[in-house]
Amino acid sequence: MSADPRDEIVEHLPALRAFALSLTRNGALADDMVQDSLVKAWTKIDSYEPGTNMRAWLFTILRNTYYSNRRKAGREVADVDGVYTASLSEKPAHDGRLQMTDFHAAFAKLNDEQREALILVGASGFSYEEAAGMCGVAVGTIKSRTNRARARLAELMHLDMDEALEMTDGATLAVISGNRTASVG
Amino acid sequence: MAQDRNKARQSQVIDDNLKRVYQDMLDEKVPDRFLDLLSQLKGQQENGNHGETK
Numbered sequence: 001m002s003a004d005p006r007d008e009i010v011e012h013l014p015a016l017r018a019f020a021l022s023l024t025r026n027g028a029l030a031d032d033m034v035q036d037s038l039v040k041a042w043t044k045i046d047s048y049e050p051g052t053n054m055r056a057w058l059f060t061i062l063r064n065t066y067y068s069n070r071r072k073a074g075r076e077v078a079d080v081d082g083v084y085t086a087s088l089s090e091k092p093a094h095d096g097r098l099q100m101t102d103f104h105a106a107f108a109k110l111n112d113e114q115r116e117a118l119i120l121v122g123a124s125g126f127s128y129e130e131a132a133g134m135c136g137v138a139v140g141t142i143k144s145r146t147n148r149a150r151a152r153l154a155e156l157m158h159l160d161m162d163e164a165l166e167m168t169d170g171a172t173l174a175v176i177s178g179n180r181t182a183s184v185g
Numbered sequence: 186m187a188q189d190r191n192k193a194r195q196s197q198v199i200d201d202n203l204k205r206v207y208q209d210m211l212d213e214k215v216p217d218r219f220l221d222l223l224s225q226l227k228g229q230q231e232n233g234n235h236g237e238t239k
Contacts, residue, residue: 006226006227010220010223013215014210014211014212014215015211017210017213018207018210018211018213021210022207022210031216031218031219034219035222038219038223038226039226042226103202103206107203107206118199119203119207122199122200122203122204123200123204123206123207124207150195150196150199150200154195
């Protein structure tokens with residue numbers, strides 16, 4: 001028997017869970033969604049084109065599951081800000097590391113679409129084009145969602161203020177504080 | 186413009202932290218239930234293998 005693409009699914013499990021957690025911010029809900037998605041992926045393997053990005057295909061199944069559940073529920077499925085946050089261990093903040101609780105709390109305040117765009121593009125390394133394909137929207141839409149999400153996070157975390165100062169070296173510090181002469185020289 | 190640089194730097198800081206959060210999630214151990222599910226699905230497929238093409 002030739003290689004079954006389904007055998008590759010297991011390699012994407014950690015990423016699939018991470019994506020589910022980022023969308024739902026709720027461990028139990030995320031795992032239920034992963035479970036549903038695995039069954040769907042397994043039974044609909046014919047819709048996967050061998051040689052294409054399997055992770056993108058799996059993520060698409062998962063997000064479709066999530067949004068269709070959300071539609072059915074009529075509202076946001078997960079408005080449990082901070083549930084997942086609490087389960088993550090706190091890390092010391094140094095060298096550009098934001099306080100994780102703060103970051104999670106801010107991240108949870110984004111809307112689903114913004115959070116999704118940011119995770120796909122900012123964290124998982126998908127291109128704007130790939131993310132647009134997965135989300136079924138225009139590339140420009142993904143770009144504006146990520147931009148708005150970053151701006152909102154920066155605002156929520158007061159990133160242009162105290163916190164940012166701690167995490168930058170001299171040159172970027174000057175940039176952030178708007179001191180052009182020091183940075184541009 | 187300093188403002189553009191500021192924005193670029195902000196994006197960088199946000200993405201760096203995002204990647205750390207994401208990496209933390211990636212590093213979590215995958216619960217056995219998913220591995221069990223996959224082998225269960227595979228088992229079903231092999232038991233009920235209706236002359237699947239090679």
